[in-house]
Amino acid sequence: MSVEVDHPPNVSLGEGTVINGDLAFKRFQSRVEPVALSVGSGCTMDGVHFDLGAEARVSVGDHCYFTNAVLLAELEIRIGSCVVIGWNATIADTDFHPIAPAERIADAIACSPASDGRPRPVVVRRPVVIEDDVWVGPATTILKGVTIGAGAFIEPGTVVSADVPPRARVIGNPAQVVGEV
Amino acid sequence: MSTKLPWDWYDGTIPANVAIHDEAYVETSFSFHLYRSEADVGVRYARGAHTYLGTMFDVGPRGRVRLGEYALVHGARIICDDRVEIGDHAMLSWNVVVMDAYRVPRDAARRRELVRRLPEATPRALAPDGNARAVIIESNAWIGFDACVLPGVTVGRGSIVGARSVVRDDVPPYTVVTGNPARVIRTLEPPA
Numbered sequence: 001m002s003v004e005v006d007h008p009p010n011v012s013l014g015e016g017t018v019i020n021g022d023l024a025f026k027r028f029q030s031r032v033e034p035v036a037l038s039v040g041s042g043c044t045m046d047g048v049h050f051d052l053g054a055e056a057r058v059s060v061g062d063h064c065y066f067t068n069a070v071l072l073a074e075l076e077i078r079i080g081s082c083v084v085i086g087w088n089a090t091i092a093d094t095d096f097h098p099i100a101p102a103e104r105i106a107d108a109i110a111c112s113p114a115s116d117g118r119p120r121p122v123v124v125r126r127p128v129v130i131e132d133d134v135w136v137g138p139a140t141t142i143l144k145g146v147t148i149g150a151g152a153f154i155e156p157g158t159v160v161s162a163d164v165p166p167r168a169r170v171i172g173n174p175a176q177v178v179g180e181v
Numbered sequence: 182m183s184t185k186l187p188w189d190w191y192d193g194t195i196p197a198n199v200a201i202h203d204e205a206y207v208e209t210s211f212s213f214h215l216y217r218s219e220a221d222v223g224v225r226y227a228r229g230a231h232t233y234l235g236t237m238f239d240v241g242p243r244g245r246v247r248l249g250e251y252a253l254v255h256g257a258r259i260i261c262d263d264r265v266e267i268g269d270h271a272m273l274s275w276n277v278v279v280m281d282a283y284r285v286p287r288d289a290a291r292r293r294e295l296v297r298r299l300p301e302a303t304p305r306a307l308a309p310d311g312n313a314r315a316v317i318i319e320s321n322a323w324i325g326f327d328a329c330v331l332p333g334v335t336v337g338r339g340s341i342v343g344a345r346s347v348v349r350d351d352v353p354p355y356t357v358v359t360g361n362p363a364r365v366i367r368t369l370e371p372p373a
Contacts, residue, residue, distance in 0.1 A: 016300045018300075018305065042297070042299070042300045044299055044300070044305040046305065063293075063296050063297045063299070063300075064296070065296050065299055065305070065307070068258075082292070082293040082296050082297065084285055084292065084296055084307075086278075087237075087258045087260075087278060088258070088276050088278070088327075132293075133289040133290075133292060133293050135285050135287075135289075135292060137283075137329075138258065138260075138278040138280070138329060139276070139278050139327055139329050139345075139347075150289070151289030153287050153289075155347075156278060156280070156329040156331060156347060157278075157327075157328075157329040157345070157346075157347035157361050158347075158361070159361075167289065169287065171347075171361075171362065172347075172361050172362060173345075173360075173361040181287040181288060181289065
């Protein structure tokens with residue numbers, strides 16, 4: 001049915017875990033050794049993008065189910081067990097570019113192949129933590145530095161830029177707690 | 182009998198219980214790789230209906246999807262355990278999510294039991310949760326990119342859902358809604 005893909009050497013997969021989709025490792029650039037990405041056992045990673053920068057680490061627990069999630073890591077994304085992430089959700093541990101306009105000009109130049117490897121300005125990176133048993137609905141966005149507490153329920157389309165307490169149900173942009181599950 | 186599309190880049194087939202009008206268009210059978218409807222007709226394409234790359238029919242065993250005449254679906258995820266109706270001339274943009282079911286309970290302990298059993302499922306997809314509520318996109322409606330239309334919602338005839346909106350409540354006919362949660366921002370003149 002679906003094709004399992006080859007993975008880079010610094011990726012560790014548990015027993016019964018399936019990763020498929022041609023784009024899984026197209027932007028995997030992490031040089032972290034020995035393991036940059038670890039995915040536990042019994043996981044289903046269907047069409048997930050593991051977009052890891054040179055220094056990034058991502059860990060995923062056991063029995064997780066992600067469909068077409070996009071994981072953008074420059075530092076660290078830590079995901080617990082039995083986490084479900086819906087279609088086209090994006091999780092990023094950085095904004096990728098500086099806030100200050102002058103620094104953004106410098107960054108645009110440094111990012112270009114025309115700039116001969118000039119160093120980029122420092123960009124904020126803060127780990128994202130998603131604890132056990134969290135449900136992240138389709139089309140959600142989870143931004144840098146966020147911790148989502150165990151068992152939380154993130155409704156479809158929510159934009160999360162602040163911590164979510166355990167078992168909270170959140171909705172909207174920006175995310176608001178509307179109850180407990 | 183399942184059939185192959187002569188122009189398909191994906192090495193798959195159109196399932197036997199998908200009914201496609203002679204003048205409808207399916208870009209790729211990849212749209213059916215999560216399809217597991219056992220209904221007599223799980224997806225029906227009316228005359229001129231057209232679906233393109235990225236459209237995904239994530240249809241459960243009892244799910245039924247109908248695409249009306251000249252309905253355009255350009256890369257939407259249709260999660261259906263009961264019924265999803267896309268009306269005549271309706272348009273769904275890229276990365277839209279239309280779901281008639283969440284497939285997961287809000288209770289974390291029950292959800293954990295479901296996902297622990299997932300490796301035993303073929304294909305690996307969540308089973309219907311029995312709480313599906315039909316979604317109706319009426320004719321001539323237009324759903325902007327990245328929008329979500331949630332279980333039980335009817336989007337009225339001729340209405341527009343703005344990009345990235347999340348629609349939790351019914352949208353009246355000839356109305357524009359935007360935002361998360363979506364709210365009415367204006368109304369439209371019906372055709373004469």
